[in-house]
Amino acid sequence: MxxxxxxxxxxxxxxxxxxxxxxxxxxxxxxxxxxxxxxxxxxxxxxxxxxxxxxxxxxxxxxxxxxxxxxxxxxxxxxxxxxxxxxxxxxxxxGNAYYEEEQRTLILAGGPGVGPAVGIAGRTLDDGGTTTIVYRDEQPIHEDRLSALSQRGAQVFVGTESDSLTAAIEETETENAQVFVYGFSEFLDWATEALSAAGVAVEPAKMENFGPAPEE
Ligand SMILES: Cc1cc2nc3c(=O)[nH]c(=O)nc-3n(C[C@H](O)[C@H](O)[C@H](O)COP(=O)(O)OP(=O)(O)OC[C@H]3O[C@@H](n4cnc5c(N)ncnc54)[C@H](O)[C@@H]3O)c2cc1C
The missing domain is CATH 2.40.30.10 (Translation factors)
Structure with missing residues (x-):
């Protein structure tokens, strides 16, 4: 356009x-x-x-x-x-990291990366699929949307950096799941390590880098 x-x-x-x-x-x-x-x-x-x-x-x-x-x-x-x-x-x-009617989606989101996470999770459920959001943020946002998704059957894990979100990934059924990762570059590094630690292949994941993290 x-x-x-x-x-x-x-x-x-x-x-x-x-x-x-x-x-x-x-x-x-x-x-x-x-x-x-x-x-x-x-x-x-x-x-x-x-x-x-x-x-x-x-x-x-x-x-x-x-x-x-x-x-x-x-x-x-x-x-x-x-x-x-x-x-x-x-x-x-x-961009290339977008939802393409995958039946099972696992979305890792850092900071404003929760935006595409709630969009993709909502669309996955609308299409009859299953979805999991693992969202890391010091000050979580979109709590209404996350709660509504949870009530519709989405698995939603929200935590701060110190929480073990790696364990949440390990708990998730990742077989046949398309993994998405959205956030600033520091979050992408964390997500790559967390996926590897959980034994999930990183290469097929769809990742979008929001750039260097804003300074505190
Ligand atoms: C592919 C892609 C997708 C993206 N998607 C999103 C998204 O969905 N949501 C989202 O929120 N962001 C997203 N971003 C990031 C977004 O594009 C901007 O980089 C972000 O909003 C910051 O822009 P800004 O103009 O407010 O800050 P900028 O002016 O660009 O500054 C960046 C940082 O520098 C520091 N800074 C700037 N000026 C000053 C100053 N005068 N004094 C001190 N510090 C300063 C601040 O920490 C600031 O956050 C995405 C980026 C990319 C590349």
């Missing part, structure tokens, strides 16, 4: 310093949860663009991305201040 200007439908808090940004879907846009878009605008006369991953199970009329906001960042605070009816430029979708 050519870059297009779309309307902001809602900006919703989904936890501490975290928002779900719902945008109107352009007419020629189709995407899967796990793919990402490029959002662009001008801030103080400078053109700024960042990538954000789709967190809604579908993109039919609107689609959603989930962001954690670093108050010292450039684009995150700008997006958090948007209101319904504002506009933003969108290009995409991009």
């Amino acid at each position: 050519d870059p297009t200007t779309v309307s902001v439908v809602t900006v919703r808090s989904v936890g501490a310093e975290a928002i779900a940004l719902e945008l109107r879907t352009p007419s020629d846009f189709d995407a899967r949860p796990g793919q990402f878009v490029k959002l662009s605008t001008e801030i103080d006369g400078e053109s700024v663009s960042r990538f954000y991953t789709i967190s809604s199970p579908r993109v039919t009329d609107t689609f959603e991305t989930t962001l954690t906001i670093d108050p010292s960042g450039t684009f995150g605070p700008y997006l958090a201040n948007l209101e319904s009816g504002d506009s933003i430029r969108v290009a995409g979708p991009f």
Whole structure:
């Protein structure tokens, strides 16, 4: 799709310093949860663009991305201040690490990686499959969505760095599961080690790297 200007439908808090940004879907846009878009605008006369991953199970009329906001960042605070009816430029979708009707999904998510996790888990359940989310965060977000998924039969493990989420992976039925990993690079390193420790092949996993972790 050519870059297009779309309307902001809602900006919703989904936890501490975290928002779900719902945008109107352009007419020629189709995407899967796990793919990402490029959002662009001008801030103080400078053109700024960042990538954000789709967190809604579908993109039919609107689609959603989930962001954690670093108050010292450039684009995150700008997006958090948007209101319904504002506009933003969108290009995409991009990326190879997305849901493709796999019947069994295991999604490892760090920080804002929980966005694609809830999108993929919701779509897997809609399609009659089974799904597990292993989510590592100091300040977990999207608690409503995680709880709703759990009630629909998803296995959901949420923990901080010190918790043994490796044990959660070991407890999960991984045979025939497609593994997805989303988060900043430090989380991808952790997930790679945790998968190896649990005896799960890393090479077939679909991984998306959000870049170097924001500084504390
Ligand atoms: C493929 C891909 C997918 C992604 N998907 C998501 C997603 O779904 N959700 C999500 O939240 N993010 C996602 N990201 C990350 C996102 O694109 C941005 O990098 C992130 O939102 C930070 O952008 P920013 O402009 O707010 O921060 P930037 O201005 O780019 O700064 C990055 C960090 O540098 C530090 N910094 C910047 N300016 C200052 C300053 N003046 N003083 C001190 N420190 C400073 C801050 O720690 C800040 O977080 C993705 C990235 C990629 C590559």
